Amino acid sequence: MTAAEPTTDGSYRDRLVAVEPGGNEFIAEADRHGRPSQLLWTWASPNLEFATIFLGVLAVSYFGMTFWQAAAGIVVGAGLGALAHFFLSARGPQLGVPQMVIGRLPFGFKGNAVPSVLMAITAGVGWFATNSVSGAFALSTLLGIGPLLALVLVVAVQTALAFFGHNLVQAFERWAFPVLAVIFAITAVVIMGKADLSAPAVEGGVGGVGGFLLTVGAVFGYVAGWAPYAADFSRYLPATVSPVRTGLFAAAGLFSACTILAIVGAASVTIVTAATDNPTDAFTSSLPGWLAAATLLAIAIGAVAANAINVYSAGMAFVTTGVKLPAHIARALATAFFGVAGFLIAWWALADAAASYEAFLLLIAYWVGPWLGVVFADQYLRRGHRVDGFLYDRSYTNWPGLASFLIGLVVSVLLFCNQEKFVGFVVRAVPELGDITFFIGFLLAAGCYLVLCRSKIESERVAV
Template sequence: MSSPEIAPQRDSVIEQHSIDYVPSSERHGKVWHQGPFWFTGNFVLPTMVAGFVGPAMGLSVGFSVLAIVLGVGFGTFFMAFHANQGPRMGLPQMIQSRAQFGSRGASVPFAATVFVYVGFLVFDTVLAAQGIGLVLPDNKLFWYPLLIAVSIVIAVVGHDLLHFVQRWLTYALIVVFAILTVVAIVHYSSNPLVEGAPAADAGWNTTAFLVQISLAAGYNISYSVYVSDYTRYLPAKVPAGKLITAVYAGATFSAVWLMSLGSILASYIPNPDPILALREVGDLLFPGFGLIAVMVSVLALISIMGVNAYGAMLTGTSAVDGFKKVRPTVGLRVIGLTVVGIATLIVALLIPDDYIGSFNNFVLLMLYFLVPWTAVNLVDFYFVRRGGYAIAEILKPNGIYGYWAWQGVVAYIVGFVAMIPFFSTSFYVGPVADALGGADFSFAVGLIVAGGLYVLLARTIDHDAEAAARTASEAELEGTHR
């Protein structure tokens, strides 16, 4: 049985909403659309790069894939449960954090989230330009601004175009990469190892196994900051179980598939480059198929760049609104996206050529900053307030949730500090991680400490006052949109 669908009232192809509430009269879409959206959203080359790590550290393909399955399965669990917040609250993902942190207290997770979005935009831009450079002149000063501009145009049109593009790219990606994966497995399992290939010395490595789990988990946990942005237009009463399952299935399947393919390539190709590795394997089928695979991957990168630009704009606008009330107009969205684009271009031009090493550190940093936030946000939604919020008050910087909600801020800070001894990066290894040979358990510590502490601190919340505000909020929101 399909989920309920309400015909939206839209006068323009360009999305009109931003960080504001989406009223019931404009809710639309189907639950199953979330599956292909998150499949394509995760089926991009940075995902494959995350699978290079295990083999590079001496882990065999089998153990690398096992670590990926465990990490992705764990990380996506948290990401998928954010999906239910969108239709219940009708708000983008990060502005919901005001209920736990306050309109200004949310600045720290907001800043970390913008860092995530811009970081992914940078890596996507670099990879997409590298792919295009296989067939056209490789000129960063031309391709970087053009690719970023295209992503901004997609994000200006907004939510529905992003869903449409992601959904239809799913079919092309499945066909092309199913063929590519079969070719890789058949070829590498039946041919001698290339000299210098990591598979020659690969086996069990405890540190590598744990690092691969952490990277895989952190990679999908990072998508938590996106989820409600793309579920908030669904009708409020869509089945929670079906919605969470659709998001979980799409994001898990694509991440496990592409990271595992990355592990295969990294095991048999010395010092693999994601673009060149794709072309090399694809051309084993017939000359030119590798280029087809790369070009399809470039399209997926451009699409997810639009998703990242859109999310960065929403989060940045939410941050500004906490200090100075803004009107979420289309014009403001264009300005916000332009700022995001300029920042992305500057970083992309400055990033070192060894971006794969930078990418691994980036994923870990995402994990460190986002884990305490996702713990607090999910615990509040499912266990403390149980989905009951005064939405109109969230949209007011000085509303009932205040500028600073000390419970969430304290839980976040303590959770982050508790993770520090477990950090393991190329530039810092905490004492516990060092004692464990570089293994990184910080995500588990952050989830438990931040989430557990918030449950205790949340006992001081005045739920009676919030219930009265919630009743007034419902009348105010739907009344103003009739």
């Protein structure tokens, strides 16, 4: 029960143009570097992109919210997601391992393969394809080239960044941040100035409490969707840094970028524009020509910033499932695989880019909600424990943790899911609930874990 931790060898540290060696090993002190403040742009840059803007568009156009109702739902959903990110990022420097390796504590080594696969697919295929499509549309409009060629260019850049690994990804987020922040700040001022913030809700939307909860759920799904990556980008920080500062900078970057751009997206719907099948073109059509071009460039850069992180962490999660690859290039090989898979899905999605975005966001929340419930319940029960001996022990099991996750996921979906293809049994009777699957899943999984795993974890405290 005290397996030795594989560690990095100190050769990577802060090198930029070098393939990050290995996969999910513990980061040795010789490789530690950086400051908590860098997490501000690490998590702001990938959210200064069109997928964030479209959250607000969904709230007004599809969920039937007024601008102010949408803004309130966006703040609540983003706040809850950023709070989760705070706690998970804060733990990274202390444990020095990726987020999904930490997940071996509540799920066991083998059981952890279930959320790891879910995360790898969500990030490396789902989010990768979603962001690649928005980036491709923006680049296509900006350069006057075909969407497929634009997609190839976007995918090539973001996969190359992720293939090299942590340091180059972090550097790109830092370089992209001032460009994205300035362009989107100007765009936000122009759009807010033209928007009719007192416009009535659109007809045919969900509206009411149900629409508000759908807004909260979709935004939470987007923001909390980054939670399974949190420690991936704080684990290289020195173990001596402040956990509070680490968590605050990570959460602040995530919350500020998501709330501001999603609210701008909600405002943009109130501006009358010509109909178009290109969502990025629709968003920029009310802007002056020079600013529209700059915004399209920012959307493309933001897509690359987001997907460099998505495909990097997808590769990390895939390695954490226990699949055996050559140790020195394990993460890089997995990253290349998800780059190809994500490209194929994005190519298929070019024909109808926005059709399933709402469903995708809620589906993320469905599994991330109970996953967070289990992870936080485990962190609470293990407070003050040493956990390093369990993280790489292939014999370590915690099947009640996986059972808690599955109970929270299955029961919450069956009762409270509100999707086009399936409506939960409770929602059928009380449709005004909207979709609160993620809340119920979180609470149910956390409660089950506290009941089922308390004695096991207490016995492990003695063993350590």
